[in-house]
Amino acid sequence: MPQASRTKKPDVKIVILGDMNVGKTSLLHRYTERKFKDTISTVGGAFFLKQWGPYNISIWDTAGREQFHGLGSMYCRGAAAVILTYDVTNWQSLAELENRFLSLTDTANTDCIFAIVGNKADLTDALAQEPVTESERRDEPQPVVTCPTPPATPLHYKQVSREDAMALYGRVLRYKGLEEKACLPAERMCFETSAKTGYSVDALFETLFELVLPSILKKRSEGESATVDLETPMEPKRTKAGCCA
Numbered sequence: 735m736p737q738a739s740r741t742k743k744p745d746v747k748i749v750i751l752g753d754m755n756v757g758k759t760s761l762l763h764r765y766t767e768r769k770f771k772d773t774i775s776t777v778g779g780a781f782f783l784k785q786w787g788p789y790n791i792s793i794w795d796t797a798g799r800e801q802f803h804g805l806g807s808m809y810c811r812g813a814a815a816v817i818l819t820y821d822v823t824n825w826q827s828l829a830e831l832e833n834r835f836l837s838l839t840d841t842a843n844t845d846c847i848f849a850i851v852g853n854k855a856d857l858t859d860a861l862a863q864e865p866v867t868e869s870e871r872r873d874e875p876q877p878v879v880t881c882p883t884p885p886a887t888p889l890h891y892k893q894v895s896r897e898d899a900m901a902l903y904g905r906v907l908r909y910k911g912l913e914e915k916a917c918l919p920a921e922r923m924c925f926e927t928s929a930k931t932g933y934s935v936d937a938l939f940e941t942l943f944e945l946v947l948p949s950i951l952k953k954r955s956e957g958e959s960a961t962v963d964l965e966t967p968m969e970p971k972r973t974k975a976g977c978c979a
């Protein structure tokens with residue numbers, strides 16, 4: 735069958751949650767389009783499909799605004815990983831993860847993986863202000879700088895430390911009834927990122943992709959097809975009135 739007639743079906747689902755304005759949509763733009771673009775506050779949710787090697791990973795962006803809160807648990811249904819996102823310059827955004835967002839993950843898979851992500855690191859951390867260059871991305875040796883430019887001064891006060899985020903990770907595991915020692919360590923699952931410069935964004939998504947690989951393989955071995963065949967005609971569902979449902 736020609737490849738063009740097949741539509742990709744996601745192998746696994748990852749959901750990104752967090753308060754409004756923390757940069758969820760910007761993180762997804764940075765990862766999927768390699769850009770920091772203007773955003774408007776998300777309405778409802780949006781879906782990105784990322785082809786990662788032979789696998790198709792769906793990443794769900796959600797709205798942080800309170801008025802869309804009810805949708806969150808629906809988006810989390812069947813998720814293999816959840817990214818709990820806060821803004822490093824905003825303490826309340828970390829508190830909201832526990833107060834408002836954690837309970838939404840009750841519908842996720844029982845073996846769901848959690849990452850805690852502090853975005854906007856460029857505002858507080860000189861290191862994260864520097865855009866990641868292509869050669870750094872490929873781990874090539876960097877030219878020796880004889881007269882280094884002084885690091886830029888952080889512009890904002892960092893309200894949330896990495897230790898705060900790691901403590902939250904521990905509480906997330908306890909909320910899930912999981913034994914901390916049997917789970918992925920907090921050092922590995924807590925990230926500080928910048929959607930603006932790209933700092934640690936690839937590391938976040940690619941770490942998660944590797945960690946959900948067992949879920950993908952399990953799902954595939956259970957016989958679920960990786961593609962939907964569009965050439966086989968499907969009977970449209972009909973309502974009692976004879977209309978297509």
Ligand SMILES: Nc1nc2c(ncn2[C@@H]2O[C@H](COP(=O)(O)OP(=O)(O)OP(=O)(O)O)[C@@H](O)[C@H]2O)c(=O)[nH]1
Binds near residue numbers: 758772775856929
């Ligand atoms: N400096 C800086 N600004 C950022 C970063 N990420 C996002 N922003 C800015 O923060 C604002 C909100 O970003 P969004 O990506 O729309 O935030 P969101 O979490 O998707 O918000 P909702 O859709 O309302 O839930 C925008 O003005 C972005 O330009 C970042 O890493 N650094």
Ligand SMILES: [Mg+2]
Binds near residue numbers: 773774795
């Ligand atoms: Mg958004």
